[in-house]
Amino acid sequence: MACLDSPVFNFINNLSPIPPPKPSDTAHNVQLFKSSDLAPVSSIFASPHVNPAKEPKILIRDDSVQLPQDLHSPNSVRTRVGSTITFRMIRCRDIVSENCNINCRLNEAPIDSSDHTSNSESQLPQSMQNGVGSVESDKDQCADGKTDLTISQECTDLEGMNLDESGPDKMDSSHSGMDLHESQLSEQNKDEAVAYNGDYMIANQPSSDMLTLGLPFGTETQSVNDTQKADNSDSGKSLLSEEPNYYIQNSAHEPHLYWTGRVEGAPVDYTPQALPGAMQSQLMPCNKLNDPQDYMPTEQNGLSQHLRGMRRRSLFNEKAGASNKSVDKASDRHSVNSTTPKCKTIHGDINSKPLRTPPCALPGIGLHLNAFAAIPKEKIVCRDIQSSINESSNLPCPAGSSPPPFEQNIIKDEFAQRTDVASAEPSSQGSPKKKRRKFDNGDGTSCxxxxxxxxxxxxxxxxxxxxxxxxxxxxxxxGCLNTESHMETVLSTRQQIESRNPLAFAPKVIHTSEPGLELGDFSNKTPASARHKxxxxxxxxxxxxxxxxxxxGGVGCSISCRCEGCKNAFGRREGVAALSIEEPKEASEENNACVKEEKCEIDKQLVIYQAADLAPAENLLTTPSMVECRPLACLPPPSSKKSSSEKPRSSTKQVGHPSRLCNSQAPLKTDMLLSQFGNYAEMVLGDSTSDTLKGNSSPQTSVKVVSPNKKRVSPPRMGTGLSPICKSGRKLILKSIPSFPSLGGDLNNEDPKSKTPAS
DNA sequence: GAGTTTGAAACT
DNA sequence: CAGTTTCAAACTC
Incomplete structure (x- = not known):
């Protein structure tokens, strides 16, 4: 790239250890970011190295942020292309990974720059300003900086990776597309920017680390605000103010975010009108959602996520739907949308229907990916927040009381449902119920x-x-008592149930690693990708x-299943397959006995995942070995009673790691964020995250996700592992897990044959 | 839309 | 822990 040659880049490169952004890896980067979000965070904080790398990004980001301020003529940019790419990626991070917040801030730092990255940053900024003038110009070019922002942001959410393209170039091109909304975008952008702030704010709070970084929210906010101010200070403020609105409720495992201020802050910013076209489009489906409550509360709350989610949605949906702005059309998008109306009504019934029902938002359900994307973030955020915040103490809002399900559960459920929808059901013909489910599924959290x-x-x-x-x-x-108005009842009941069965609210289906197995090997082994708890x-x-x-759930049966005549298309119970071959039923029992050990292992896996789901993101992120978490037996923790029945067995063996699990569990703290994030990522991305972690980042996956074409995305079955993404990710995990045979089996994915059931 | 089937959840 | 009942979803007509 010419850019590289440019003195600016050279200069920058010299300054920062970080090599120039890897354009080719953009996708990877994105994923990486995600992964980073998942695990790396620590690394980030830990090592200054990270910072340098981030720096450039940061600079970029700032620019992006500033862009709005500066209107530029577009052209210089391409030189920057590379830079722009990085830049966007950064954003992606921001969006994608909460963890990234730090980075982002740093980026924003430009304003504060001196503080964070001492050297490189300062330099970078200069470079940015100087050499990058081009960059800024670019951003500025975007003149539309706004557009950039919007675009980048949107892209970031979904496509972060792809954003590259979206770069200024796209900006231009996009403009054409964007033109319609440009005016709006400008405003919207402002909002978004604000939203980011909010996100950061939130994210930051949760992670003490971030704070430690010294990222000054104020600074950020200021910086942001400044930028925003240029355009719209108000929107930003409103958003910022909103942050407080978010409340996390942690019930041991279940962190739940609640949008306390849902009504309060939201109104202004959230009103679909204010939102960018994409946003609107997203919202549109839920027109009813106009009130933040409707959609905000549940998932989006977490960060500006609602924005993010919106963005993603918009991206996928819009794209899928057609144009971004299909927004209006969005309402049309799917019959689903039609369903959304309920959301409104819900809205009306503030009490009865808690925040969580964002279903409306999901309208795009058709796009599974969208759903994933949306869900994950939310969930992630939630967790983060949760970790940071404790339970509902804050829950001013009724919603806060909402029974907290495991996010993971939800996610998984979503996957499952999605998978279900995609695979199993012939798309449901008509039964309204089925349709509903689909919709719901898309949302994941939706009612x-x-x-x-x-x-x-x-x-x-x-x-x-x-x-x-x-x-x-x-x-x-x-006679429904599962409403905000009956929070207490709900919570108490929930506790009772959990006391009985700690895993009662745990995800039924655990997505382990290994998508591949599912399809193929299941005969012998249940698809590792996911298993029923x-x-x-x-x-x-x-x-x-x-x-x-x-x-x-779109998963194969596992050893733990007691099914008869299992013909699960996603994978028969191990014993069964063998049995089927050898001995029909009897064997099954025998197998059961024989398999017990395997089961134990499997259970462990499952458990592990669960644990991971619950909290352990750390494991995932930090150590590939995370698998070790298996010992999750600890999982049961939340409920004082350990579950008796369910999985203790698995715990027995590998106690070694359990500590982690336990740790993870209890703690939702900063680590939680990561872990959750990771989990979430796995859940959502289907291991893609793991891939990223591994470094395997498969552009494909990213592509799929990012791909403007919903279609790609739509099919994905995370749970089933059908999606390649999942597979790749899974592999990583599996590898990490080696200790367990079953896992090894998972590893098989790579080598299907190799798999030996755990013995 | 009503009725049946199914298997999980709840109960004993 | 095992067996039974209850329940609501899934399914069929």
Whole structure:
């Protein structure tokens, strides 16, 4: 790239140890960022090295931020292209990884720059300013800086990686596309910028580390504000002010964010009108959502995530739908949207339907990826926040009380559902229920639209309750007590259930690593990618119908299953496959016995994942070995009672690591963020994160996600592992896990044959 | 839309 | 812990 030649780059390069951004890796970078988010954070903080690398990014970011201020003529940019790329990537990070917040701040630092990155930064900024003038110009060019921001942001969420393209160049091109909204964008951008701030703010808070970095929120905010001020100070402020609105509720495992201020702060910024076209589009579906409550509360709350989510959604949805702005159309997008209306109603029923029901937002459900993207962030955020914040202490909002499901659960559920939708169900024909589910699935957190009559939605029978979400209008339940107004009841009930079964609210399906196995090997081994936590007990459905939780979750049956005549398309129970071959049923039992050990191992895996899900992101992130977490047996922690029944066995063996698990569990702290993030990433990304961690970042995955074409994304079945992404990611995990045979089996993915069931 | 089937959850 | 009942989703018609 000419840019490289440019004195500026040279200069920069000299300054910072960090090599010039790897354009080719952009995608990787993005992923990496994600991964970084997951694990690396520590590294980031730990080593100054990181900073340098980030610096350039930071600079960029600042520029981006500043862009709005500066209007530029577009052209200089390309030289910068590289820089721009990095720049955006940075944003991606910001968006993607909360952890990144630090980085971002640093970036923003330009304002403060002196503080953070002493040398390089200062230099960088200069370079930026000087040499980069081009850059700024670029950004400025974007003149649309706004547009850039918006674009970048949007892109960042989803495509962070792709953003590269979006670069100024795109800006230009995008403009054409964007033109329509440019005016809006400018405003929107402002908002977004603000939103970012908010995000950072939030993220920062959670992670003490970040704080330690010395990132001054104020500074950031200021910087941001400044930039924003240039454009719109107000929006930013409002957003910032909003931050406080977020409240995290941690119940041992279940962190839940609640948008306390949902109504308060939101109104101004969130109003779809204010939002960028994309945003609007996203919102549109939920027009009803106009009120922040509707959508904000649940997931988006976390960070500006709602924005992020919006963005992502917009990206996917819009793209999928057609143009970004399909927004208006967005409403049309899917029948799903039609469903959204309920959200509004919910809105009306503030009490009854808690925040969590963002389902409306999901409208894009069709796009599984979108859902993932959206969900993850939210969840991630939530966790982060959670970690940072303790439980509901804050929960001023009723929503806060919402029964906290494991995020993971939700996510997984989403996956499962998604997978279900995608795979199993022929797309549901028509039954409204099915459709609903799909929608819900997309959201992940969205209400499940239960129709409980006798359980009052206070039992696991109730999907909403089981998912940790309040029932909302879409639900047709009777005598529902799963509402904000009955928070106490809900919580107490939840506790009771958990006391009985600590894992009651844990995700039913655990997505381990290994997508690949699922499809292929399942015969012998259950697809490692995901497994049902407890295992199903199907007898008549042959695990071929949704009655089977495994099948419903889009995962193969595992040893832990007690199903009869398992024919799970996602993977038969290990024993079964062998049995089927050798001995039909009897063997099954025998196998069970024989397999027990394997089961234990498997269980461990499952458990581990669960644990990871719960908190342990650390494991994932920090150590590939995280797997070790398996010992999760510890998992049970939350509920004082350990679950008796469920998984203790697994715990038995590898106690060694359990500590981690335990740690992870209890602690949701900063690590939690990472871990959660990681988990989340895994869940959502399907291991892609792990890939990133490994360094395997597969552009593909990123591509898929990023790809403007929803289509790519839509199909993804995280859970099933169908998606290549998952596979890749899984591998990593598996590798890390080597100790366990079963895991090894997972590893098989790479070498399917190699797999030996754990013995 | 009503009725049946199914398997998990809850209960004993 | 095992067996039974209850429940709501999934499915069929």
């Amino acid at each position: 499940k639209r239960c129709s409980c009559k006798k359980s009052k939605c206070l039992k696991l029978y109730c999907e909403c309750f089981a998912a940790g979400v309040y029932c909302s209008e879409p639900c047709t339940c009777q 407890r295992g199903c007990n199907c007898k008549k459905s042959s695990c071929l119908k949704k009655y089977c939780e495994c099948f419903q």
